[in-house]
Amino acid sequence: MPFHSATVNMAALLRSARLLKFSPSGLLHITGLKRTGPSVGRLYSGVVGGNKSGVCSRQISRASENASSRQWPYTVGFVRNYATAEEQKNDVGLVIRTKQMQKFDWALTKLDSSVRRTGRITKTLLNRIFHDICRTGYPSGNHALLLLRSCGSLLPEIPLQERNDFAHRIWEKLQEMGAQYDVSHYNALLKVYLQNDFKFSPTDFLAKMEEAHIQPNRVTYQRLIAAYCQDGNIEGASTILGFMKSKDLPITDAVFNSLVTGHARAGDIESAKNILPVMKGAGIEPGPDTYIALMNAYAEKGDMESLKLTMKEAETAECSLMDRDIMQVIFTLAKAGQEQHIQEMTEHLRHERGYVPDAMNLCLSLITQGLEDTAFQMLKTFPSLQSESANMGNFFLRHCVSMDTSLEKLSQFCKELQELQLHSSPLSFTLSCALEANKPEMSFELMKEMKEQDFPIRPHYFWPLLTWHLKNNDQDGVIEVLKNMQKLGVPPDVESLTTYILPVFPDMEAAEQALKESGVSTDSAGYLSSQVRFMTGNLEELYTKLSDPSFPPLDLNNFRSKLSVSFRKFDDFETMMKITKLLYTDKRFSLGNPPAENVGYFLYNLIDSMSEKEVQAQEGNLRMFFNELRAQNMLIPSRICRGIKNLLDPNDSPQLIKEVVYACSSLCFTPRCFHQGKLQILEKKIAELQAENKPLGSVFKQVIQALCVTENLQRALELKQQYESEMTVPMYVNLINMCCRLGNLEEAVNLRTELYRMDSSVVMDVPKYISLVKILSEHGRVEEAIGILKEMKEKDVAIGDTYSNMFFHVLNSLAVKGDVSTLHQLTGAVFTLGLAKPSNNLCSPLVSTHLERDDLTKALEAAIDCGKTYKVVPRIHEIIVGLVQRGDTEQLQKAMDFLSEERGEMTMLYNLCFAFLESGRYREARKIIETPGMRSRPGRLYWFAKRCVQLNQMETLEQMVDITAKLFECDRDEMYSHALLLCKERNDWKRAEAFWTKMQEESFIPRERTLLLLAEILRNNGKEVPFEVPEIWYQQDEITQADTTEQVEEQATETETETETKPPKPPKPTLHESQLIGQCKRGRAKEAFQKLKDAEDKSPAGPVFYDQLIRALLSEGSLEEAMEAKDIAQTHLPNFYLGDMANTLLIVTLSKKGRLEEALKQLRTMLQFDQVPRQLAITRLVQAMGDEGDVAGIQEVESLMQKLGTSLNMSKMVFTNNKALAYIRNGDVDLALEELEGVLTNPEFKNTRISFVYKKVMEENNDKAMDKLAAMAERLANHFALYQPATDLFLQLVDFGKIEDAKFMLARCNAIAEQKDAFFGYLIRTTEVPGQLEKLKNLLSLVPDCLEKERVNTFLMKCHSMDKDFPAAKALYEQMLEEGVTVNELSLKRLAMLYRSAGEPVPFTEPPESFRFYANKLKEEGTKGQETPEE
């Protein structure tokens, strides 16, 4: 019933429009708008027809009328369309008309919101709406009116003539399409003429109206008079006035205002001035517009004295002039060339609310009319922006660019903006505008200017221009850009060439020709790689090119990514193989690495660039490819092969993996021989280049690199000497690194000095620094090594965790060498400089150096030192073990004293115990554990247990388990599970069984995991498991799982009972099956699945097992296995089908993996079988679709669900919100708003909440969408008195901690502060979890008086109790007592609980009933309290 819904919609709009009058904030807003300006009044000023007319109604008293004028066009549209609809019920047009009606609302909203926010409309927006309306067909009169009205001063960015042309185009086009025009349209056109200073003949206009049989009305005449007056044609105006009088039409103030202008323009300023007394004589008080007209008249003459006098008069007549009025005068002054007076006028500006949009429009109009200097003067009156980073004047610069303001002026504006610190980068912003507007000349000039000012010019600055030419296939345009790039000294980089330049040319030859013509070097490696990259589109051509012997060396690196793009299509298998072979055999393409490695990386890159879907789709091809590679003996290093294996998730394509693994080999190349060959080529090339006197460029770099790899220092240094000027920072760094590697300290130091002479600010990466430190310290040059460390500190290079290991090795090698003093100095320097934090690892060399030499005394000393200085005691265990073994009681005593002093007696005892254990002196160890007062230190115990497992010390571990049997609080299960772990490592089932017996001896209840471990060891050795897996385990397991795992699994648990009671009743599970089910439930579904697959006889597995298995597989995300399991089930059990739950999980899993089509298909199937999906499945699917931007999908799901009925109890908002998000994801924010607004303004839908949308958009930091959403929420609140969206947004902002934004929101939409219930609801929800006090406090600070004190206190108490913050709760209680506020029972109850858990006596009588009881009681009281005032 589209018609019905349309009327409902209309009614909604009407109702809300009416509501406006009664809502105080709405009224306030209207008033505000009227004062500040444009809004709907501008659009609809004339519609009122018979009403009071006026160019723009302005008095506040007319606010209500204006409200009705807003209402009016709706009514007209409604009535008009209603009538036609009734008549043509069977007409197809009906549907379109209804659509058009909705469209009208939409177009109106769009224009309206633009006008409201900015006071203007952009050309693009108007054009879009125009085209939309044309496309849909059947334009109504209202559409025409709407569009026509928009063609005047609402388009300040468009030159007057163009505006008028646009109006005419709309007029003709819509008429052609059948729009019916009435007098309102002619009046609208007249207004547009007036606003656009359009010269036309009023008599002709009247004639035209007559021809169309349209009777002119008062407004028509008034505007015609205005038109004559604009021209200074008093005679013409008088004629029309005569018409009016003859028709007995009232002469309004608007006519007099026009006459003021008319006389003035006719050069008779005295008569103009005299209009005022005439008006008064006629009983009409001159209004602000009258004074403005007179002021404008003086302004045109430059008569400031009279102008100011008139202003005073206006003031005395209590016609207060607003900023907009003053701006009009400024505009007149500028147009009349009276710029010298403008400054004076600007001083009268009061910066009222809405100043900025008005002033912006003035600026834009001024620029449009070529008065940019005045515009700039206005710009400087703008209030400064609050946030520092924001730039002012962007709109100004942009419009100057689009109006082709001269470069001279532009750069002057930029300079001034920067000097005034209004804009941080005006030039580059202006450039971006010029590029955006595709103004090559201006862009180049701007770049030149920037270059002169020492701003960098980068290759990508030219991309927008190139993109433009590329789109138009404009070779000359591209060449022009290229030439300018050369001029500006920015040679095109590889990316520019590949993506933006080469594609415009039909072939490489043409491209080369053009480049040469533009002066771009085509010899560079950059060009070469772009060329090859470009050619990757055609593999055959590429092969021809590459295999040509004249083709110069070019590393595969340069075109790897592009090549894999072509490769992954697998279009031309044969050529692919040929190319791969070429890459593999021809050293020209492997300058850096051995070819096998290079090709390996390429394959890695290829697989990496393929999506999961692609890999699956190309599985066959991939396998063939790899097989072929192997057949042709193209093997790749195992390391890379491993990488590729990791890429291919083994879950998805196990078969493929085997192929890849097979294609691998562990080839080991000695780098030397490979680079040798390459070097010769390169050196030859250098000689050639030098002979030709050409720059060496990257060839030299490659030579140095190659020499570094082959470690040919001698030659590298020679070349360096020879080509000193070609040396760059990275080359130096490479050389230094090689020297360090080769241990050539002198050269390293020399090179470093040279490097620093070149650029002392160079920051090398950490490993390079560390190798320098290493070599220096190895040569005993500690001071210099420390110097390097200091430099790292100065240059902010932190060692961090990753490199601390490298550093450890430096220290450790010193330790091994026994250079204790250097070691100490370096370690100390690292820590004092703060390059790394002292850790056990980094400190250990200090001790190791002595352990290395078996000097336990010194080692202990060092350890003790470390403990005192750095609070770590490295390798103390080894020291003590050594001392115990050696029987050095004296030193042992010293160690024990130190430990018990520093770390406590218990630690010392544990250390000693472990040392005894490790030394095999178990009796002593046991004695220590049995020391009275000894208790379990889990951390220490597990550390030692793990150490035993790692070091494979079975006996020690067994002893440890043994002696700790009686240890206080020792977790026996932990101990045994470590022991069993080691058994498993050693595959020692006998000992495992022995442990099992011991466990029974100790008679504790082992955890499931321990038993599973044991069972596994036994089973692996073909032994029977001597215990049954009791049913209880599964259930326990599930209970623990339900708490921790995802929602999905929670659901699974919930439905457990349901599935079990449901028919068909399964046969009693056999042992085999129950075991498998057990495995499924223990999260080892894959294992169970494997067993199922391996078993030849699958008959014991029944439907319950399959269902469980599939569910378990899905829960862990193993989609493929689940599908396979389903297939097996269907083969063995013909009647098998997935249950609701399994299906739900399947949909959820598919949705999560982004396989939406399949998920949707599954949903359809489910519904076909009359199964009911869980809400979760629908929600996840719809959310995934929202994430993907799949609007159509969501629509389908929605309609499927509608057919199902409302049994799912799903909110419509799930669909609406996600549709909106989908639109936003697609970049169509406006459609999203349309979607949301449609639902929000529909009175049929209750509880429409869009918080989810806000949350998602905020999470994604999509500011653009957020702004629009905020504008919508604001509009709905101020316009339709719908406060929920604004309130939800406000709360969401609070929730995100964006307090400033929330404050701003509140300021713009005061009514939010009254949404008590919403706040209440929010607080109830939010305070359900701990840590929300901040949010509560934030909210209260924003709306301090909104909630009653008692409620606030209740929430505060709730927060404290959630946070278990006893002191805060107590303080609150005391404060409440002090203030004499009643503390309700719920709060008392909460407080009492805190008292109890703190172990303090409760100082009041605790309320006897339950929490829920008091909560409900409070709720009831709350609702009663609310109802009373209304009754």
Place this chain on the structure above:
Amino acid sequence: MASSTKKVFEVFVAKIPWTVAAKEMREYFGQFGQVKRCLIPFDKDTGFHKGYCWVGFSTEDGLNNALQKDPHILEGTKLQVQMNRRAFTDMKANKESELD
């Protein structure tokens, strides 16, 4: 594919000034650690980049260093730097634009 198994330490950077491209991003973020990759998508329609990019560090340290710094100012503009939450898979399609 299967990017979840790969260890990448990525930040998502938004509000990048238009004057900056991959090279400059790499240079800037290089101060926090070695930059392994930098993906800055350009709009093929306009020739401008889209104002955001992904920077991948070789090490977690690089990532942490970058996240700890605030504010990030590049060419006078405040960058918005956050941990990358979206998987890289979506961006595979325009991976070729990566400048490596």
